[in-house]
Amino acid sequence: MRWTQTFIPTLKETPADAEIVSHQLLLRAGLVRKLTGGLYTFLPMGLRALTKVAAIVREEMDRAGAIEVSMPLLQPTDIWHASGRYEAMRDNLYKVKDRAQKEWALCPTAEEVITTLAANEFSSYKQFPKNFYQVGTKFRDEIRPRFGLMRAKEFLMKDAYSFDTTDAGAMASYQKMYDAYTRIFARCGLRAFAVEADTGIIGGNHSHEFMIPAETGENDVVYCEACNYAANIEKATSGLPKTAPRDPGPAPEKFATPGVVTIEALAKDPYKVPANRQIKTLVFIADSKPVLVLVRGDDQLNEAKFMAKTGAIEARPADAKNPADLVHFTALGAMPGSLGAVRNVPAGWKVLADERLRGANGMTTGANEDGFHLRDVSMDRDIRVTEWHDLRTVTVGEPCAKCAKPLKIRRAIEVGHVFKLGTKYSVPLNATFLDEAGQRAPLVMGCYGIGVTRTLQAVIEQGNDKDGIIWPVSVAPYHVCITPLAVAAESPAMKLAEQLYAELTAAGLEVLIDDRDERPGVKFKDSELVGFPIRIGLGEKSLAKGEVEIKPRSGALRSVKTEDAAADVIAWVKAEKAKLA
RNA sequence: CGGGACGUGGCUCAGCCCGGUAGAGCGCUUGGUUUGGGACCAAGAUGUCGCAGGUUCAAAUCCUGUCGUCCCGACCA
Numbered sequence: 001m002r003w004t005q006t007f008i009p010t011l012k013e014t015p016a017d018a019e020i021v022s023h024q025l026l027l028r029a030g031l032v033r034k035l036t037g038g039l040y041t042f043l044p045m046g047l048r049a050l051t052k053v054a055a056i057v058r059e060e061m062d063r064a065g066a067i068e069v070s071m072p073l074l075q076p077t078d079i080w081h082a083s084g085r086y087e088a089m090r091d092n093l094y095k096v097k098d099r100a101q102k103e104w105a106l107c108p109t110a111e112e113v114i115t116t117l118a119a120n121e122f123s124s125y126k127q128f129p130k131n132f133y134q135v136g137t138k139f140r141d142e143i144r145p146r147f148g149l150m151r152a153k154e155f156l157m158k159d160a161y162s163f164d165t166t167d168a169g170a171m172a173s174y175q176k177m178y179d180a181y182t183r184i185f186a187r188c189g190l191r192a193f194a195v196e197a198d199t200g201i202i203g204g205n206h207s208h209e210f211m212i213p214a215e216t217g218e219n220d221v222v223y224c225e226a227c228n229y230a231a232n233i234e235k236a237t238s239g240l241p242k243t244a245p246r247d248p249g250p251a252p253e254k255f256a257t258p259g260v261v262t263i264e265a266l267a268k269d270p271y272k273v274p275a276n277r278q279i280k281t282l283v284f285i286a287d288s289k290p291v292l293v294l295v296r297g298d299d300q301l302n303e304a305k306f307m308a309k310t311g312a313i314e315a316r317p318a319d320a321k322n323p324a325d326l327v328h329f330t331a332l333g334a335m336p337g338s339l340g341a342v343r344n345v346p347a348g349w350k351v352l353a354d355e356r357l358r359g360a361n362g363m364t365t366g367a368n369e370d371g372f373h374l375r376d377v378s379m380d381r382d383i384r385v386t387e388w389h390d391l392r393t394v395t396v397g398e399p400c401a402k403c404a405k406p407l408k409i410r411r412a413i414e415v416g417h418v419f420k421l422g423t424k425y426s427v428p429l430n431a432t433f434l435d436e437a438g439q440r441a442p443l444v445m446g447c448y449g450i451g452v453t454r455t456l457q458a459v460i461e462q463g464n465d466k467d468g469i470i471w472p473v474s475v476a477p478y479h480v481c482i483t484p485l486a487v488a489a490e491s492p493a494m495k496l497a498e499q500l501y502a503e504l505t506a507a508g509l510e511v512l513i514d515d516r517d518e519r520p521g522v523k524f525k526d527s528e529l530v531g532f533p534i535r536i537g538l539g540e541k542s543l544a545k546g547e548v549e550i551k552p553r554s555g556a557l558r559s560v561k562t563e564d565a566a567a568d569v570i571a572w573v574k575a576e577k578a579k580l581a
Numbered sequence: 582c583g584g585g586a587c588g589u590g591g592c593u594c595a596g597c598c599c600g601g602u603a604g605a606g607c608g609c610u611u612g613g614u615u616u617g618g619g620a621c622c623a624a625g626a627u628g629u630c631g632c633a634g635g636u637u638c639a640a641a642u643c644c645u646g647u648c649g650u651c652c653c654g655a656c657c658a
Binding site for chain 2: 011012013014015016017018019034036037143144146261262263280281282283284293295299300301303316317320335336337338339366485486518519520521522523524525526528537539540541542549
């Protein structure tokens with residue numbers, strides 16, 4: 001390909017509406033252009049790189065025994081009602097109406113569709129295991145699209161769905177995908193790692209996310225360098241001890257705390273109740289019902305854990321400024337800051353408490369009377385806890401639950417997620433089989449996603465310098481950029497460029513000739529901005545010596561005899577590919 | 582959905598506070614000089630100042646609304 005015959009609109013200046021480096025480079029290197037927020041047109045270089053990522057994904061899916069299919073992007077909403085996810089997806093699901101006012105969903109994921117297929121097509125245990133995948137567009141009505149391709153309304157995703165007859169079989173399918181994912185990200189040149197994860201709206205009971213470390217990521221990952229424990233902060237636990245017991249007082253004692261509505265204020269003079277001897281009482285509205293949540297004063301409630309443990313579809317903190325919520329505070333008898341679970345808790349309310357409070361005594365909490373707190377509160381004696389759960393958020397430095405070494409926390413980009421689903425979809429959508437005894441049973445499923453567009457941007461986020469993108473050869477739009485400094489057809493540089501192009505292309509390399517009539521500086525800058533892994537420079541000075549200049553994007557420039565150039569570059573690309581095999 | 586910032590040639594931005602003839606750099610066109618790291622000189626083209634109202638003799642500038650973009654948050658009592 002010639003530069004003048006394709007379309008690579010590079011930008012000298014950084015676009016104002018791109019915040020993170022990978023987003024800036026997507027635009028500057030002419031890979032994509034924004035149509036509107038969260039929607040992007042892929043230009044030739046971007047599309048080529050995206051196609052490379054997708055090809056790696058397909059090769060590894062095929063190698064792992066998955067079968068490629070293609071499902072409709074337009075889905076009938078009745079299967080979403082059947083699975084119970086129509087409500088659970090809430091506004092994330094794009095809905096469209098046809099001429100008859102029938103409602104359809106734009107595919108955000110395809111568990112319902114593939115499970116419907118399985119329900120119709122399978123009947124015997126002899127047909128399993130099966131794993132179907134597709135690489136296709138997904139639509140999600142994101143609350144806030146951001147960072148270019150990282151969180152878009154429309155994106156390319158690989159989704160796979162496994163069907164097994166037993167739990168052990170499903171675990172084996174899960175492990176195959178886990179291993180395939182590890183290979184996929186390695187082949188894309190990414191330093192990815194797997195972490196234990198919350199299953200969220202997809203469901204199931206076991207899952208891992210594949211993360212790329214990056215300060216610009218939207219996830220916090222808790223990890224232990226000593227024993228390799230790693231988990232999303234939404235799921236992570238630590239080996240922190242329970243609250244130390246004290247001599248229990250005879251009974252809770254009320255004391256006046258006028259104007260004290262924060263943990264911090266109660267910890268100061270004249271009260272001096274340390275945060276770790278306080279009980280923080282939160283009111284949440286979970287699926288329209290009020291719930292009291294208790295965590296220690298120095299702990300933070302982890303809302304993802306709260307959602308997971310309660311199974312709530314929607315939950316939010318109650319807001320005293322919201323008239324509809326105010327009744328709940330009125331029922332308790334106090335406003336935020338003076339809340340507690342010792343007295344006045346309405347009979348029907350659930351009271352969830354964090355495990356760290358189990359058995360705690362000598363605690364201080366709100367009296368459910370504005371301006372008063374209670375001291376000498378015992379969890380067991382004084383509070384009716386309906387459910388105990390791990391509800392707190394792990395913080396940096398806490399001891400690892402496995403090996404007691406201090407935990408660390410880092411930001412990361414989630415590029416893949418594997419789930420063991422169990423029968424969450426097969427039961428409601430009636431995907432069953434007959435076992436060897438002729439008994440009907442639901443299929444055991446797993447599902448596995450990779451954000452292909454997000455992975456592409458993660459490659460850029462991880463591979464760049466001040467001059468532009470540094471592609472791994474496996475994902476680069478072209479392997480080689482040939483840069484003749486004279487472009488007239490009869491010039492020696494151009495003739496040599498064409499000769500090298502023919503030789504490299506014949507060897508299977510993907511080559512771009514920068515045939516633009518531009519000054520050398522412009523061409524060098526652009527080739528580095530777009531990030532081709534290796535460049536061959538053809539200028540008068542070196543040609544006069546019978547040499548060409550070879551410049552790997554992230555290596556030193558070297559001069560090579562003209563007749564050796566093709567072999568040199570072919571060997572270099574082959575070696576780079578081998579590193580990513 | 583809440584908070585914040587911003588919408589001025591293709592791009593990056595100034596001008597706005599203090600109302601009075603719309604600017605710069607880059608890019609683009611033409612000519613010339615250049616030609617190994619984003620050239621130089623000259624001449625040019627390109628703007629409903631996001632949109633709609635309002636105030637005013639007069640609005641890019643002040644006011645209101647609206648649309649769009651970006652950032653933070655969706656949470657702790």
